Amino acid sequence: MNIALIAHDKKKNDIVRFATAYKNTLAMHQLYATGTTGLRIQEETGLDIHRFQSGPMGGDQQIGAMIAQNKMDVVLFFRDPLTAQPHEPDINALIRLCDVYAVPLATNMGTAEVIVMGLERGDLSWREIVSGE
Numbered sequence: 001m002n003i004a005l006i007a008h009d010k011k012k013n014d015i016v017r018f019a020t021a022y023k024n025t026l027a028m029h030q031l032y033a034t035g036t037t038g039l040r041i042q043e044e045t046g047l048d049i050h051r052f053q054s055g056p057m058g059g060d061q062q063i064g065a066m067i068a069q070n071k072m073d074v075v076l077f078f079r080d081p082l083t084a085q086p087h088e089p090d091i092n093a094l095i096r097l098c099d100v101y102a103v104p105l106a107t108n109m110g111t112a113e114v115i116v117m118g119l120e121r122g123d124l125s126w127r128e129i130v131s132g133e
């Protein structure tokens, strides 16, 4: 499955810890990330990740484009709800597209954990039918 990993700056340590904890599961999938998040996770876990642009430079939109082609199966987005982001419209667009295409989306670590456990159990295999892969 194709999994997107995204975190705002104050959540980057959390997503690195999360990716470390679930490294073995994540390593079985194709991983994508916005630029800085992907770099941090790559450096600290050694996971192979396709990195898009940094979020404020269009990375959220690039992931959104994959969703619009029904090529993204899971989005794990550790949002910072307490800091204004210059690219808020891009963030909203990404979240909206997840709803348009029924892509499982976590916006915090608690939900991300549930989704990854579901992934381990095969609960998300319906995505393979929907995406045709």
Ligand SMILES: O=C(CO)COP(=O)(O)O
Pocket: 006, 007, 008, 009, 033, 034, 035, 036, 037, 038, 053, 054, 055, 056, 059, 060, 091
């Ligand atoms: O801003 C982001 C998501 O909206 C994340 O971008 P970076 O991973 O490049 O910091």
